[in-house]
Amino acid sequence: MSRTLASLRAAMDSDLAWRFRQSPPAMVAATLLLVMVVCAVAAPLIAPHTPFDPGTLNLMDSRLPPAWVDGGMLTYPLGTDEQGRDVLSTIFYGMRISIAVGVAAVLLSVVIGVTLGLVAGWCGGWVDAAIMRLGDVQLSFPTIMIAFFIDGVAKAVMPPDLREMTRFYVVIFAIGIADWVQFARTVRAATMIEKNKDYAAAARLSRVPGLKILFAHVLPNTLGPVIILATLGLGVAILTEAILSFLGLGMPPTQPSLGALIRVGNDLLLSGEWWISMFPGLALVLLVLSVNIFGDWLRDALNPRLK
Amino acid sequence: MIAIVLRRLGSVLLVMLVVAALSFLIFNFLGDPVNNILGVNATLEEREALRRALGLDQPTWVQFWHFLERAVVGDFGISYRNRQPVMDLILSRMPATVELVLCATVLALAVGVPMGVYCALRPRGVLSRVLQMVSLIGISIPQFLLGMLLILVFSVELRWLSAFGRGEVVEIGWWSTGLLTDSGRKALIMPVLTLAVFQISMIMRLVQGEMQEVLRADFIKFARARGLPDRAVNLRHALRNSLLPVVTVVGLQIGALIAFAIVCEAVFQWPGLGLLILQAIEYADFPVMAAYLALVGFGFAMINLTVDMIYLFIDPRMRRK
Numbered sequence: 303m304s305r306t307l308a309s310l311r312a313a314m315d316s317d318l319a320w321r322f323r324q325s326p327p328a329m330v331a332a333t334l335l336l337v338m339v340v341c342a343v344a345a346p347l348i349a350p351h352t353p354f355d356p357g358t359l360n361l362m363d364s365r366l367p368p369a370w371v372d373g374g375m376l377t378y379p380l381g382t383d384e385q386g387r388d389v390l391s392t393i394f395y396g397m398r399i400s401i402a403v404g405v406a407a408v409l410l411s412v413v414i415g416v417t418l419g420l421v422a423g424w425c426g427g428w429v430d431a432a433i434m435r436l437g438d439v440q441l442s443f444p445t446i447m448i449a450f451f452i453d454g455v456a457k458a459v460m461p462p463d464l465r466e467m468t469r470f471y472v473v474i475f476a477i478g479i480a481d482w483v484q485f486a487r488t489v490r491a492a493t494m495i496e497k498n499k500d501y502a503a504a505a506r507l508s509r510v511p512g513l514k515i516l517f518a519h520v521l522p523n524t525l526g527p528v529i530i531l532a533t534l535g536l537g538v539a540i541l542t543e544a545i546l547s548f549l550g551l552g553m554p555p556t557q558p559s560l561g562a563l564i565r566v567g568n569d570l571l572l573s574g575e576w577w578i579s580m581f582p583g584l585a586l587v588l589l590v591l592s593v594n595i596f597g598d599w600l601r602d603a604l605n606p607r608l609k
Numbered sequence: 610m611i612a613i614v615l616r617r618l619g620s621v622l623l624v625m626l627v628v629a630a631l632s633f634l635i636f637n638f639l640g641d642p643v644n645n646i647l648g649v650n651a652t653l654e655e656r657e658a659l660r661r662a663l664g665l666d667q668p669t670w671v672q673f674w675h676f677l678e679r680a681v682v683g684d685f686g687i688s689y690r691n692r693q694p695v696m697d698l699i700l701s702r703m704p705a706t707v708e709l710v711l712c713a714t715v716l717a718l719a720v721g722v723p724m725g726v727y728c729a730l731r732p733r734g735v736l737s738r739v740l741q742m743v744s745l746i747g748i749s750i751p752q753f754l755l756g757m758l759l760i761l762v763f764s765v766e767l768r769w770l771s772a773f774g775r776g777e778v779v780e781i782g783w784w785s786t787g788l789l790t791d792s793g794r795k796a797l798i799m800p801v802l803t804l805a806v807f808q809i810s811m812i813m814r815l816v817q818g819e820m821q822e823v824l825r826a827d828f829i830k831f832a833r834a835r836g837l838p839d840r841a842v843n844l845r846h847a848l849r850n851s852l853l854p855v856v857t858v859v860g861l862q863i864g865a866l867i868a869f870a871i872v873c874e875a876v877f878q879w880p881g882l883g884l885l886i887l888q889a890i891e892y893a894d895f896p897v898m899a900a901y902l903a904l905v906g907f908g909f910a911m912i913n914l915t916v917d918m919i920y921l922f923i924d925p926r927m928r929r930k
Contacts (some may be wrong), residue, residue, distance in 0.1 A: 310764045329654065429880070435623065439627050442624050442863040442910065442913050443864070443909055444863070444864060446868045446869070447867075447868040449903060449906070450868065450871065454886070454890040454898065455635060455639065455898065457890055458639070458889075458890050458893040458894075458895065458898065459639055459893070466874050475838075511862060515749060522617055541751055544751060545751065545753065545872055548753050549871065549872065549874070549875055549887060550873065550887070550891075551890065556821060564753070564754065564757075568753075568757060568876070570847075571757055571760060571765065572760070572764070572772060574765055575763075576761050579757060580757075580761075583751075583754040583757070586751065586754070587749060587750055587751070587754065590749060590751075591749045594749065
C-alpha cells in the first residue's frame with residue numbers, strides 16, 4: 303500500500319506531471335476526455351434509457367425536441383430520434399463504439415507498423431527497400447481514401463447478413479491498414495540507430511539470439527515517439543470511422559457509432575429536426591478535439607528539444 | 610537533375626502498376642462478368658463459350674496485360690447497374706467533381722494565403738487572434754458536420770440556398786458547367802465552402818508558421834538594413850521564401866480534396882464521381898469501382914509528379930543535389 307502511494311507521489315512530482323499542471327488546455331482536454339471515456343465505458347450503467355432494447359421504446363415519444371425547447375420532455379434531455387430513442391443515451395453508446403473502433407484501429411496500425419519498421423531497420427538491404435517502397439506507394443494516397451476503398455470493396459463482396467456481423471472488424475481492419483506507414487518509418491529510423499549502439503553489440507557478443515535482441519532490447523527504445531504518434535493517430539482514426547459510418551460504409555444503424563447516428567439524423571435535417579444529428583456531431587467534435595489537444599501537448603512535453 | 614526526374618518517373622510507374630494490379634483484381638476476380646452478361650439461367654456450354662470469347666480461360670498475366678491495354682484507352686467494360694460503358698459514366702460525372710475541387714482550391718488559396726501573411730506580420734493583433742481561433746475550429750470540425758450546419762442555417766432556417774444538386778448546368782461539348790448560370794453558381798456556394806474551410810485554415814496556419822520563421826532570417830534583416838520598403842521586404846523576400854512548403858502541401862491537399870469530395874457530395878447530393886462510387890459500392894458494381902480506383906490512382910500519381918517538378922523549378926537548391 304505504502305509502496306503504491308510512494309510511486310503515485312513520484313508520478314505526481316515528475317517532470318511530465320508538472321508540465322501537465324502548467325498547461326490549462328491540456329488539463330481541460332484531458333478532463334473532458336476522461337469524462338467522455340467514463341460515459342462511454344459505463345454507458346449501460348449511467349445512460350438514462352436503454353436505446354437498443356426495443357421493449358423500452360415508445361413510438362409516441364419519437365422526434366421529441368430537447369427538453370428546453372417547446373414540446374420537449376425532461377426524461378429526454380436532448381430529445382429523441384424517429385424511433386423514440388433518447389438522443390443522450392444513444393450518444394453514450396455511440397461514443398463507446400467510436401472509441402472502441404478508434405483504439406483498436408490505432409493498435410492494429412501500431413502492431414503492423416512497429417513490426418514492419420523493426421524488421422526493415424534490423425534487416426536492411428532488399429527487405430528494407432521492399433517494405434519502405436510499399437510504404438511510399440501507400441503514402442501517395444490519403445489515408446481516408448485507402449480505408450474507404452478497403453471498406454467499400456469488403457462491403458460489396460460480402461452477402462448482406464455476413465456484412466452486419468463483421469462490420470465492426472472490417473472497419474477496424476480498413477482504418478488500421480491505412481495508417482501503418484508513419485509508425486513503420488519512425489520505428490525503422492530508430493532501429494537503425496539503436497542496433498549499432500554498444501548495448502546491442504554487447505548483447506550480440508554474449509550470443510543473445512537476434513530476434514531476442516530486437517524485441518527485448520531494441521523495441522523498448524524505439525517506442526517513445528510511437529506513443530505520441532498513436533495519440534495523434536487516435537483522433538484521425540475516430541474521425542475516419544465517423545466519415546465511413548456517415549457514408550454508410552461503417553457501423554450499421556443497429557449498432558451505431560457517432561458517425562452512424564449523424565447519418566441517421568442527416569435524413570431528418572431538412573424537416574428541421576436538428577438535434578438528432580447535431581448533438582452526436584457535437585460529441586464527435588469534442589471527442590476528436592480533446593484527443594488532438596492532448597496529443598499536441600504530449601508531443602511538445604516529450605520533445606527533448608523544447609525542454 | 611535528369612536523374613531526379615527519372616527517379617520520380619520510376620516511382621510514379623511503380624504506383625501506377627500497383628494501382629492497376631489492384632484495379633484488375635477488383636475487375637476480374639470480384640465481379641463475375643459471365644453471370645452478369647448471361648444471367649444465372651444460362652447453360653454450361655453458353656458460359657464456357659462466353660468465357661473463351663472474353664479471354665477468361667487464359668493465364669492471369671495474359672488477362673492482366675489485356676486489362677492494361679484496354680485501360681490505357683479508357684475501356685473499363687460495362688457498368689453492372691446502368692448497362693452503360695463505365696468510361697461514359699465517369700466522364701459524365703467528372704465535371705461536377707472537378708469544378709467543386711478546383712473552386713475549393715482557388716478559394717482556399719485566395720483566402721488562406723493573405724490571412725496567413727497578415728497573421729505572420731501582426732501576430733499579436735486582435736484580428737490575428739480571432740483568425741487563429743477560427744482556423745483551429747476549421748481544422749477540427751469534420752467536413753460532413755460543417756456541410757450539415759450550413760444546410761441547417763441557409764436551407765432550413767433562412768431558405769436562401771438549395772440543399773442539394775448542381776442547379777442548372779450548361780453543356781459545352783461533353784463538359785457540363787454550373788458556373789454559367791445563376792442557380793449553378795448558387796448551388797456551388799455551400800459545397801465549395803464545406804470543402805474549402807479545412808484547406809483555408811490549414812494553408813493559413815502553414816503560411817503563418819513559415820513566414821514567421823523566414824522573417825527572423827538574416828537576409829530579411831539585411832534587406833531592412835538596406836532601407837527597402839516594408840512592402841518589398843514582406844512580399845518579395847519573405848513571402849516568396851515561405852511559399853515553398855505551401856506548394857507541396859497544396860498539391861497533396863488537392864489529392865485529399867478528391868477523397869473529401871466524396872463526403873461533400875454525399876452531404877449535398879452533388880452528382881459527381883463521389884456519389885457514383887458510393888452507388889457503385891452499394892450495388893457491388895465492380896467495373897465502376899475498378900475504373901474509379903485506376904483513375905484516382907492516376908490522378909494522385911500525376912499530382913505528386915507535378916508537385917515535385919514545380920519544386921525543382923522554383924527551388925534552385927533542389928536541382929543541384
